[in-house]
Amino acid sequence: MKMTNLDIDLLRTFAAVADAGGFTAGGEVVARTQSAVSLQIKKLEESLGQRLFNRTSRSVQLTTEGHLLLGYARKILALNDESVRRISEPSLSGNFRLGVAEFVLPDQLHLVLGEFSRAFPQVHLSVQVAMTRELAQLFAEDRLDAFVGRYDDAVAAADSSGVELLWDEATHWVAASDFELPADAPLPLILPPDPCSYRVKALQCLQHTGRSWRLVYTSSSVMGIQAAIAAGLGVAPLGRAAVLPSMRTLGAAEGLPPLPPTRIGVFGLHRAEARVAAALVKMLGEAAARMRGR
Numbered sequence: 001m002k003m004t005n006l007d008i009d010l011l012r013t014f015a016a017v018a019d020a021g022g023f024t025a026g027g028e029v030v031a032r033t034q035s036a037v038s039l040q041i042k043k044l045e046e047s048l049g050q051r052l053f054n055r056t057s058r059s060v061q062l063t064t065e066g067h068l069l070l071g072y073a074r075k076i077l078a079l080n081d082e083s084v085r086r087i088s089e090p091s092l093s094g095n096f097r098l099g100v101a102e103f104v105l106p107d108q109l110h111l112v113l114g115e116f117s118r119a120f121p122q123v124h125l126s127v128q129v130a131m132t133r134e135l136a137q138l139f140a141e142d143r144l145d146a147f148v149g150r151y152d153d154a155v156a157a158a159d160s161s162g163v164e165l166l167w168d169e170a171t172h173w174v175a176a177s178d179f180e181l182p183a184d185a186p187l188p189l190i191l192p193p194d195p196c197s198y199r200v201k202a203l204q205c206l207q208h209t210g211r212s213w214r215l216v217y218t219s220s221s222v223m224g225i226q227a228a229i230a231a232g233l234g235v236a237p238l239g240r241a242a243v244l245p246s247m248r249t250l251g252a253a254e255g256l257p258p259l260p261p262t263r264i265g266v267f268g269l270h271r272a273e274a275r276v277a278a279a280l281v282k283m284l285g286e287a288a289a290r291m292r293g294r
Contacts, residue, residue, distance in 0.1 A: 008080050013037055014052065018070050019127040020289045022060050029289045076120065085119065095123035096276055099135035099147030100127060102222045104264060105200070105241050106289040114284050120276060131220050133195060139268060146268030148278065148284060152197040163267045164281060167288045171259040172200070172249040174238045176177040176229055181254050185213040188234030190225055193218050199260065202237040205257040241288075264288075 017026030027037040045052050052066035063071065069209055100109060117125060128138065132149030137247060139147050151165060175181075182188070187206070191199045206213050217228040225236050229247055243249065250256050265283065269277045 003130040013200040101149035142221035151263035151265040170262040
């Protein structure tokens, strides 16, 4: 039996599409157009003699064979990338102190940190999770090498040099799936503490529309906000990445104004070792693409 050699480039595109949940979103990860991605997936399917995705006009789903290949593809890509780094680049060692703001990719962060550790096994990674302004203060005191947070909050609290904008995240009014808005009563609000751009923008939008509100719960933790929503205490402004399947988004139908998107950036690129910083930005961007493809 003649063996088929799997093309690394095709596998990388296949994994990107599977993780992002679509050809267009996957193309953003590998910097290819939707048509180029389609051609690559077709070539991979032809080489294996199996259909890897079930495509409709509205969704892309892995077939049974696609699910099987995805596990192998991830292992092959990880080994390929690790071997290239180990052989072609000098190893890095030392400490890297990273800050990550609450509400930034809460269900993708463990994937980013795991990938980072595999990419730089000799680098001791120390991670601090806090509100963006707290991280900006730690950064100003030289207690962090870099941090990821909301751009508006960070530039208000720290020097914005060495910043790279990563993505704009949609922000929604969020409530429990069975929550019923009070018809003739102030909107019960769940908010982060001041100062916070989520809080400021939410209150500004309500003020512009004349909607009355009352504060029922405050938490600086994304898990605290999610718990209050799940308990049915009220409505909160949340980024897309923090919205759980048990929640629903609200909008014009419920009389709530649209919320502006939140800009997410990474700060400290002028301080961090160039290869480490570039890898971090790439990993965060791929995680955001996976989130958008859900």
